Amino acid sequence: MFLVKNAYFYAMKHMQAVLFDLDGTLIDSEHFYYSNWKPILQKNFGLKIDFEDWLTFFAGHTLVRNVHFLREKWGIETTDEFMWKETRAAYARADMRTIGLMPHAKEILEDLQQAGKRIALVTSSYQTTVDTVLGHHGLLGFFEFFITRERVEQPKPDPEPYALAIKSMALPADEIVAIEDTSTGLKAAQGAGLSCIAVSRQQVERERLSAAECMVDNLAAVREILL
Known part of the structure; x- marks a missing residue:
């Protein structure tokens, strides 16, 4: 179309x-990133998101911006360093070659x-x-x-x-x-x-x-x- x-x-x-x-x-x-961020956010901060939330609030943005957004929208206090470490470890376990x-x-x-x-x-x-x-x-x-x-x-x-x-x-x-x-x-x-x-x-x-x-x-x- x-x-x-x-x-x-x-x-x-x-x-x-x-x-x-x-x-x-x-x-x-995007499903790869969502599937790796979702358990991190739920386990560490009690935040549950679905794929539409990911597309609406996170997709297309940098990690630094998303960390700032977590604080701004949900009052979640975390750091760029913590989320970098957590997401990189998750990506390695999931293997980005599967994308x-x-x-x-x-x-x-x-x-x-x-x-x-x-x-x-x-x-x-x-x-x-x-x-x-x-x-x-x-x-x-x-x-x-x-x-x-x-x-x-x-x-x-x-x-x-x-x-x-x-x-x-x-x-x-x-x-x-x-x-x-x-x-x-x-x-x-x-x-x-x-x-x-x-x-x-x-x-x-x-x-x-x-x-x-x-x-x-x-x-x-x-x-x-x-x-």
């Missing part, structure tokens, strides 16, 4: 470069590469996550570079990650398009002057992605727009 707000997107086939988000866009990781790709992820990367488009990744995840998950699926070679959490001072929704990607591409912003699945990423991309294709099936996210120039359900639809 296409929700196109601007005829400009009919010119997407002329874009020279594509910047992909990672979590929820190329990899189906699957989003439908059509490999195909769109193959087709964009074949079409001569430049491809890079802009994510709030760390390089270790990128290496583990995309490495397991054999996709690292598709990307010209990776803008990860440790490379920026201010992560999404700040535009810094995308501004750095534009600088690394050495292309005008109007020749680059971002692919995002959350309002956090959308705000970052548009703040850096980029057009953004929003791709999500989650209703709670789709409602927050209304500012995107174009909204689609899946990566096959993104491919149709770009190629």
Whole structure:
């Protein structure tokens, strides 16, 4: 399904470069993160959340922001260090290599590469996550570079990650398009002057992605727009 707000997107086939988000866009990781945060929050703080809560309040944000949000919304006093230690241990036990790709992820990367488009990744995840998950699926070679959490001072929704990607591409912003699945990423991309294709099936996210120039359900639809 296409929700196109601007005829400009009919010119997407002329874009020279594509910047992909990672979590929820190329990899189906939100259930993984939710299933690991849920028992930590319940065991340590008595907070019970369901998957819709995860999507509504936590998905697309950094650990630091989520720790602040726990304090702000529920009065939970914890630290970045504690949640980092707990979540990293949980991720290791669960094995991030079990995270699957989003439908059509490999195909769109193959087709964009074949079409001569430049491809890079802009994510709030760390390089270790990128290496583990995309490495397991054999996709690292598709990307010209990776803008990860440790490379920026201010992560999404700040535009810094995308501004750095534009600088690394050495292309005008109007020749680059971002692919995002959350309002956090959308705000970052548009703040850096980029057009953004929003791709999500989650209703709670789709409602927050209304500012995107174009909204689609899946990566096959993104491919149709770009190629």
